[in-house]
Amino acid sequence: MRTENSSGKDIQSLVIALQPIAPYVQLEAVADLFLNSDYADVLSLPVVDDEGRPVGIISRYRFMDIYLKPYGRELHGKRPVSSFMGEKPLLVAHDQPLAEAALHVTQNMRFPLMEDFIITERGQYIGIGFVVDLLKAMELQMRAHSDELNEAYSRLKSSQLALVQSEKMASLGQMVAGIAHEINTPLGYVQNNVAMGQELFAQVQAMNDGYETLVDSLLDEQANEEQVTAHMQRVTTLRGDTNAREMLEAMQGLMADSLYGIGQISELVLNLKDFSRMDAAATENMSLNDCIESALNIGRNVLKGKVEIIKDMGELPRITCAPSQLNQVFLNLFTNAAQAMESNGRLTIRTWCEDGAVRASVRDSGKGIPSENLTRIFDPFFTTKPVGEGTGLGLAITHQIIQQHGGEISVESQPGTGTCFHIRLPVAVTVTQPDMPVHAALSLLQAA
Amino acid sequence: MSKPTLLLIDDEERILRSLRMLFFTGYNVHMTTDPHEAIRILRDEQVHVVVSDQRMPVMQGSELLRIARETSPATMRILLTGYSDLDASIASVNEGEVFRYLMKPWNGDEVKQVVAEAAAIAEAGFALQKSHAESAVVVPGKKPRVLIMDNDEATAQAVHEVLQGRCEIIWASDAQHAMEELAKQDVSVVVSDLMLGETNVGYILKTIKQLNPQTQCIVVTSFSDTNSLIELINQAQISRYLPKPLSRGTLARHLEYLLERFQALCNMPSLQQRQSVAPISNPQEKQLSENFTSLLGRLRKAGA
Numbered sequence: 167m168r169t170e171n172s173s174g175k176d177i178q179s180l181v182i183a184l185q186p187i188a189p190y191v192q193l194e195a196v197a198d199l200f201l202n203s204d205y206a207d208v209l210s211l212p213v214v215d216d217e218g219r220p221v222g223i224i225s226r227y228r229f230m231d232i233y234l235k236p237y238g239r240e241l242h243g244k245r246p247v248s249s250f251m252g253e254k255p256l257l258v259a260h261d262q263p264l265a266e267a268a269l270h271v272t273q274n275m276r277f278p279l280m281e282d283f284i285i286t287e288r289g290q291y292i293g294i295g296f297v298v299d300l301l302k303a304m305e306l307q308m309r310a311h312s313d314e315l316n317e318a319y320s321r322l323k324s325s326q327l328a329l330v331q332s333e334k335m336a337s338l339g340q341m342v343a344g345i346a347h348e349i350n351t352p353l354g355y356v357q358n359n360v361a362m363g364q365e366l367f368a369q370v371q372a373m374n375d376g377y378e379t380l381v382d383s384l385l386d387e388q389a390n391e392e393q394v395t396a397h398m399q400r401v402t403t404l405r406g407d408t409n410a411r412e413m414l415e416a417m418q419g420l421m422a423d424s425l426y427g428i429g430q431i432s433e434l435v436l437n438l439k440d441f442s443r444m445d446a447a448a449t450e451n452m453s454l455n456d457c458i459e460s461a462l463n464i465g466r467n468v469l470k471g472k473v474e475i476i477k478d479m480g481e482l483p484r485i486t487c488a489p490s491q492l493n494q495v496f497l498n499l500f501t502n503a504a505q506a507m508e509s510n511g512r513l514t515i516r517t518w519c520e521d522g523a524v525r526a527s528v529r530d531s532g533k534g535i536p537s538e539n540l541t542r543i544f545d546p547f548f549t550t551k552p553v554g555e556g557t558g559l560g561l562a563i564t565h566q567i568i569q570q571h572g573g574e575i576s577v578e579s580q581p582g583t584g585t586c587f588h589i590r591l592p593v594a595v596t597v598t599q600p601d602m603p604v605h606a607a608l609s610l611l612q613a614a
Numbered sequence: 615m616s617k618p619t620l621l622l623i624d625d626e627e628r629i630l631r632s633l634r635m636l637f638f639t640g641y642n643v644h645m646t647t648d649p650h651e652a653i654r655i656l657r658d659e660q661v662h663v664v665v666s667d668q669r670m671p672v673m674q675g676s677e678l679l680r681i682a683r684e685t686s687p688a689t690m691r692i693l694l695t696g697y698s699d700l701d702a703s704i705a706s707v708n709e710g711e712v713f714r715y716l717m718k719p720w721n722g723d724e725v726k727q728v729v730a731e732a733a734a735i736a737e738a739g740f741a742l743q744k745s746h747a748e749s750a751v752v753v754p755g756k757k758p759r760v761l762i763m764d765n766d767e768a769t770a771q772a773v774h775e776v777l778q779g780r781c782e783i784i785w786a787s788d789a790q791h792a793m794e795e796l797a798k799q800d801v802s803v804v805v806s807d808l809m810l811g812e813t814n815v816g817y818i819l820k821t822i823k824q825l826n827p828q829t830q831c832i833v834v835t836s837f838s839d840t841n842s843l844i845e846l847i848n849q850a851q852i853s854r855y856l857p858k859p860l861s862r863g864t865l866a867r868h869l870e871y872l873l874e875r876f877q878a879l880c881n882m883p884s885l886q887q888r889q890s891v892a893p894i895s896n897p898q899e900k901q902l903s904e905n906f907t908s909l910l911g912r913l914r915k916a917g918a
Contacts, residue, residue, distance in 0.1 A: 350696030354718040355632035361722045362635050409639060416635060423628040470671065 222251030352427030461496035506532025679710030690732035797913035
């Protein structure tokens with residue numbers, strides 16, 4: 167009789183097609199049914215009339231009530247079940263949703279559990295259902311829902327991680343592109359200078375040979391006038407052709423330029439190394455001014471051509487910080503500033519020390535942020551850029567980095583005039599790990 | 615000739631000093647970081663060649679070269695830049711009409727050679743202006759021929775609409791067809807995509823320009839690759855690069871201008887040098903080009 171009906175998602179799958187009893191059936195017959203081993207799991211028997219409509223239910227409990235009394239069997243055995251049945255069975259339509267049915271049943275059932283519920287189709291009896299089965303089915307459903315939710319959550323988390331990573335990649339990519347462009351310029355003139363130096367060497371060498379030969383021939387007692395004249399001619403020609411003095415002078419300048427250019431390239435490579443440590447939680451003692459300089463170097467390409475940069479850097483004590491992260495913060499602020507300023511803008515960077523804290527402000531003369539957006543700009547994924555441009559995570563990450571350093575970042579803005587970001591970092595800092603969800607994702611990345 | 619005048623513009627002084635060294639002897643070199651100063655020099659002096667950087671604070675190179683073109687059309691224009699930005703490249707073609715587009719870091723010998731070539735062309739132009747030796751020979755007005763190399767119907771439609779029967783329009787279905795048409799008679803303007811079916815027809819544009827410097831070429835394409843554009847500038851001296859979808863107004867304007875230019879070049883052949891091209895760099899393309907040329911030659915002989 168008992169089948170595993172608890173795997174279904176609807177009432178239909180819980181139906182146990184029990185043969186109902188007619189209202190006129192005698193209690194004796196009902197007793198026999200209850201005693202039958204096939205009916206061992208059944209708590210109650212449904213009573214259904216000729217037209218197939220459920221009219222009542224007789225529970226084992228109720229039955230025992232009658233039969234346990236002295237002479238119960240003798241007194242009532244021949245009477246019809248309709249005299250004793252409960253007339254308000256729990257009815258559940260076969261197409262009722264599981265949750266609804268479960269609610270109805272649990273709200274109306276009585277304790278101790280004495281009855282099964284009756285399942286109907288268009289008002290007609292089709293079977294009974296065990297309350298236990300219903301509750302099991304509900305539990306399975308909830309578990310399925312819960313699984314779905316878990317899956318959705320982990321998909322969300324991984325897409326969030328992907329976004330954070332792509333923001334990091336984008337910022338890294340931007341930085342790499344910037345550096346590549348920056349390196350091209352000194353590379354251009356250093357390469358050319360060295361090539362021309364090579365040529366000039368060859369020429370000057372020829373000249374030198376010429377002079378040496380001439381001097382040798384002048385010192386040589388055996389040399390005749392013709393030879394000396396020939397050598398003199400040669401030197402004179404070379405001299406005229408080469409224009410050595412001027413070229414050598416110019417070349418001096420170019421050598422100095424080349425050394426400068428190589429210095430530039432080295433600095434850019436150093437910056438690259440700094441940024442490649444982006445995931446490191448490594449901390450160092452350094453001055454915020456250095457972080458700003460580093461970010462300016464890298465961001466120079468983005469700022470070039472548009473922006474007048476004004477620096478007002480104070481004397482700053484060294485602080486414990488993760489320099490690659492602070493570099494990222496300033497690069498983010500500078501890039502945002504550059505994007506806010508269409509052309510001919512001004513970027514003012516100030517640093518100073520106040521009340522045991524290191525302060526920095528980055529002010530641009532760009533289009534500003536409307537006040538309704540101002541409170542949201544540090545929110546993850548908030549962006550005013552069109553779809554596909556930017557992840558809206560730059561400032562969120564910036565904010566988080568500053569917080570991790572025990573500091574604060576705030577913003578003020580005047581639409582049409584410009585925006586200013588203020589950063590405050592305590593001098594004594596412990597760089598902490600974050601504990602909020604977005605931030606948890608970030609720390610996961612940092613550990614990776 | 616006396617030393618040609620060279621004008622160098624870049625916002626990085628060290629680049630200028632380094633470049634100048636290449637032209638230490640043999641040129642009269644002006645250098646400046648200020649584009650406005652450059653424009654003044656172009657106005658007041660006879661400059662043979664102007665070499666400019668692209669990315670500068672005050673003004674973009676392509677913009678400067680556009681002004682240079684208006685101020686001193688005979689001056690040859692070269693863009694030298696480390697920054698290959700597609701928009702800038704397109705501007706340098708369409709507005710600046712640059713002779714060469716060179717990348718940084720540059721090759722010293724290549725730059726010297728390109729500047730020398732440009733200076734010679736400019737010198738010829740100046741000499742001509744002075745002597746009025748060549749009067750415009752007005753070639754009898756044959757109906758101009760426009761060749762379309764693009765499988766996209768929209769292009770052909772656009773050209774037809776704009777020209778409305780003023781020109782003979784040939785729509786080539788493939789490279790073979792294009793060659794046959796070219797064999798019959800020279801073409802004034804070519805309107806071409808970069809791909810004709812499966813074939814990249816860049817080599818055809820380059821070859822046409824080698825054989826027929828007065829033919830003007832408009833490239834219309836949705837494919838935007840800066841490197842191939844730079845090649846087309848240097849090796850095919852394309853006159854215009856218009857992204858798809860084509861706007862009628864834009865196409866009309868450029869077609870008119872180039873048809874006139876073609877006529878001017880026919881009338882004064884010495885001007886044709888101004889658009890001479892660099893040799894094809896890619897070996898396969900070079901081979902294709904040589905084959906094309908010899909086949910074309912044979913077809914012409916057969917037809918003659």
